[in-house]
Amino acid sequence: MKRVISGSVFVAVVAGFFLLRQFTPYPQLFDILIYFFLVAGTFELGRAIKPFSVSGTHIGSVIYAALFAPVYVISEEFIISGMGWLFALTFCILALLILTVRCITQNKDMKTFAVSALPLVYPALFILTMLLSNDFSEPKGFLALLMLFVIAPFSDTFAFITGSLIGGKKLCPKLSPKKTWSGAIGGVIGGGIGGLLVYFIFIESAQTVNFFSPVLLFILLGLFASIITEAGDLFESFIKRRAGIKDMGKIMPGHGGIMDRIDGMLFASVLIYLIFLFV
Numbered sequence: 001m002k003r004v005i006s007g008s009v010f011v012a013v014v015a016g017f018f019l020l021r022q023f024t025p026y027p028q029l030f031d032i033l034i035y036f037f038l039v040a041g042t043f044e045l046g047r048a049i050k051p052f053s054v055s056g057t058h059i060g061s062v063i064y065a066a067l068f069a070p071v072y073v074i075s076e077e078f079i080i081s082g083m084g085w086l087f088a089l090t091f092c093i094l095a096l097l098i099l100t101v102r103c104i105t106q107n108k109d110m111k112t113f114a115v116s117a118l119p120l121v122y123p124a125l126f127i128l129t130m131l132l133s134n135d136f137s138e139p140k141g142f143l144a145l146l147m148l149f150v151i152a153p154f155s156d157t158f159a160f161i162t163g164s165l166i167g168g169k170k171l172c173p174k175l176s177p178k179k180t181w182s183g184a185i186g187g188v189i190g191g192g193i194g195g196l197l198v199y200f201i202f203i204e205s206a207q208t209v210n211f212f213s214p215v216l217l218f219i220l221l222g223l224f225a226s227i228i229t230e231a232g233d234l235f236e237s238f239i240k241r242r243a244g245i246k247d248m249g250k251i252m253p254g255h256g257g258i259m260d261r262i263d264g265m266l267f268a269s270v271l272i273y274l275i276f277l278f279v
Contacts, residue, residue: 003254010252010261014149027134027141028073034130035069040258041123041266044248048239053116054102061119064095068124072131084135088128095120118239123259126266129273136276139205143198144276147221150194151272152265155226156233158190159183176237179230188226195222211279221275225268232267236260 014033021030042065046058071091076084096117103113133144163183171179199206199218211217236259240246249257 006252006254030134031131034127037258037262038069038127039065042119044257044259046119048243048245048248049115054108057116064120065124085132092120123266126269129269133273139208140276143205144272147198148265148269148272150198151191151222151225152229152268154194155187155191155229159187162186172234175234175241184230187230188223191222191226192219195219209279225271228267228271229264232264236263
């Protein structure tokens with residue numbers, strides 16, 4: 001029951017921000033939700049790897065996350081439009097350079113540096129593609145974000161259902177003992193169905209996409225984004241295994257933390273942004 005309630009609240013919050021985005025003059029309001037994902041996700045990840053990273057990295061990474069999105073938004077709106085990503089990327093590189101100096105002065109090895117650097121890259125640079133998608137002209141921005149927030153849940157749901165009903169050979173037992181090949185295939189099919197639903201429900205907007213067959217594009221994007229979503233889930237499982245934890249957090253009872261909810265979505269966001277950038 002807790003899982004259903006917390007999942008429903010999550011869906012309601014996301015739906016609310018989509019309504020704000022579409023029915024107010026300020027689509028940038030959606031950035032508030034993305035900003036929350038960024039800060040909460042970085043906090044959870046930093047806490048998980050704290051025992052293995054340079055001292056003070058957790059607090060520093062949260063401060064970094066709190067400033068990352070404002071750096072993008074301010075530079076995009078008030079400095080050079082269309083170049084906000086460059087300022088955000090420069091900010092990331094600067095943070096990595098500071099960390100490098102700290103590791104050198106404290107005689108830390110490369111492994112410690114890599115672990116400490118992880119919260120500066122993930123989820124920040126992945127979430128940057130969400131910010132960029134939100135700044136697409138309409139209806140491209142709406143479609144890109146909608147595909148992201150539809151495909152990942154469809155993929156997860158179909159993977160869970162088919163995996164539970166069919167079972168079979170494990171996908172990657174060392175990282176995620178419960179995931180099966182049948183579930184993975186079901187997840188890919190679910191992603192394709194999600195993409196198809198987005199196309200037909202918002203067909204007038206979808207047909208404005210510059211592709212020889214928009215319906216084929218949405219289906220293929222659903223299929224491939226779901227594969228990447230599952231890769232993101234496994235990557236998160238790898239981190240949790242190495243950190244010795246079950247969930248990244250407890251903010252969503254039955255689901256875990258924010259990172260447990262958006263891990264696959266982060267990876268899919270990169271693909272969806274790149275596809276919509278060129279169509």
